[in-house]
Amino acid sequence: MDNQTKIRVAVNGYGVIGKRVAAAIALQEDMTLVGIADIGADWRLRVANRSNIPLFGATTDHVQNMRRAGLAVAGNLDDLIEAADIIVDCTPKGIGAKNSDTYRRLGRQFIVQGGEAHTVTGHSFVAESNYGTALCRPSTRVVSCNTTSIVRTLTALKQAGLLLRARGTLMRRATDPWESDKGGIMNTLVPEPEIPSHQGPDSQSVDPELDLVTMAVKVPETIGHLHYWSVKMTRMASKDEVLQAFRASSRIATVRTVDGLGALNSIKEMMADLGRPHANLYEVALWTDMLRVQDDELFYAYMVDNQAIVIPETIDAIRALGGKTADASVSIAKTNASLGIGDIEAIFNNAAAMDGGSHDK
Numbered sequence: 102m103d104n105q106t107k108i109r110v111a112v113n114g115y116g117v118i119g120k121r122v123a124a125a126i127a128l129q130e131d132m133t134l135v136g137i138a139d140i141g142a143d144w145r146l147r148v149a150n151r152s153n154i155p156l157f158g159a160t161t162d163h164v165q166n167m168r169r170a171g172l173a174v175a176g177n178l179d180d181l182i183e184a185a186d187i188i189v190d191c192t193p194k195g196i197g198a199k200n201s202d203t204y205r206r207l208g209r210q211f212i213v214q215g216g217e218a219h220t221v222t223g224h225s226f227v228a229e230s231n232y233g234t235a236l237c238r239p240s241t242r243v244v245s246c247n248t249t250s251i252v253r254t255l256t257a258l259k260q261a262g263l264l265l266r267a268r269g270t271l272m273r274r275a276t277d278p279w280e281s282d283k284g285g286i287m288n289t290l291v292p293e294p295e296i297p298s299h300q301g302p303d304s305q306s307v308d309p310e311l312d313l314v315t316m317a318v319k320v321p322e323t324i325g326h327l328h329y330w331s332v333k334m335t336r337m338a339s340k341d342e343v344l345q346a347f348r349a350s351s352r353i354a355t356v357r358t359v360d361g362l363g364a365l366n367s368i369k370e371m372m373a374d375l376g377r378p379h380a381n382l383y384e385v386a387l388w389t390d391m392l393r394v395q396d397d398e399l400f401y402a403y404m405v406d407n408q409a410i411v412i413p414e415t416i417d418a419i420r421a422l423g424g425k426t427a428d429a430s431v432s433i434a435k436t437n438a439s440l441g442i443g444d445i446e447a448i449f450n451n452a453a454a455m456d457g458g459s460h461d462k
């Protein structure tokens with residue numbers, strides 16, 4: 102694809118999500134990363150400088166600070182916005198809402214992340230659920246890590262005609278690994294003060310038809326989140342039918358405790374061994390040997406890599422706003438191929454073929 106027809110994308114905020122989004126954009130044949138903006142001048146921006154990603158300061162003051170710190174800076178945020186078709190805002194909660202006024206003033210499409218409220222864009226996005234309604238929109242919000250996982254899994258059950266209602270308990274990581282010297286909790290568990298926790302209503306901002314209730318507790322670790330779900334199905338179904346429904350989603354990877362993947366740390370280690378950047382687990386990793394079906398009731402658990410799960414969704418959201426790829430499955434397939442999504446299933450399908458047995462018993 103020639104440069105003229107590629108979507109020019111800017112990333113504002115080069116933190117946990119921003120740097121992963123920027124790296125994923127650089128892998129897309131139909132997108133160009135025109136630059137990143139931030140307020141910092143620390144090692145993360147030095148690494149970006151080394152990768153020759155054009156760096157911009159959020160304001161003229163930030164540009165000066167960055168230059169004083171010896172960083173190569175291409176301009177300020179307005180300059181970056183001018184150079185882009187779409188801005189992906191990955192700044193901390195609340196700042197994206199403020200920045201949205203600037204994006205609108207300069208007439209650019211934009212995407213905010215899950216820390217912002219639905220009202221900032223009036224549209225909340227999960228590719229497998231509502232890609233089509235984001236086509237050519239001025240803006241959308243990629244929902245949070247937990248909400249993305251909930252919508253993915255419940256959409257898979259809904260599309261198979263199995264979902265009546267769902268109730269889930271979320272164990273949430275306390276802080277991100279690179280910031281664990283600054284905060285987090287130790288030797289305690291902190292329940293969210295309200296039931297339902299916000300992820301249930303947030304999932305309904307993507308799909309109002311979902312009947313769900315969530316409860317959440319913060320736990321003293323940094324690797325990812327662990328969800329337990331109890332689902333009332335529309336009818337009695339077999340375990341195989343349920344697994345088929347989950348496997349119809351390319352972004353739910355089925356794993357087994359008996360393969361040594363019995364905990365969050367071992368799954369994360371496998372992502373590192375697969376050579377994924379930052380050991381990213383982009384999929385929901387759902388345990389099939391733990392999953393139980395009892396008449397019309399379904400029980401399962403899965404892992405969410407909070408730092409990674411929203412990255413493929415953000416890439417699809419860019420394509421949806423860009424409007425040239427109308428078909429969700431085309432965008433999802435392109436994104437998956439660029440990020441290696443599908444390699445977990447491929448490894449275990451090969452193992453199942455070798456021992457001639459089903460992977461799920």
Ligand SMILES: NC(=O)c1ccc[n+]([C@@H]2O[C@H](COP(=O)([O-])OP(=O)(O)OC[C@H]3O[C@@H](n4cnc5c(N)ncnc54)[C@H](O)[C@@H]3O)[C@@H](O)[C@H]2O)c1
Nearest residue numbers: 114115116117118139140159191192193214216246407408
């Ligand atoms: N961390 C996660 O696991 C996670 C998962 C899903 C969604 N999100 C959401 O993604 C968004 C970003 O979160 P994060 O964890 O990447 O945050 P982060 O703190 O890791 O990164 C934010 C970056 O933005 C920069 N920044 C701060 N103010 C800025 C400004 N005014 N202009 C430009 N840059 C600025 C910071 O220096 C930092 O580099 C939030 O909405 C958050 O809720 C985070």
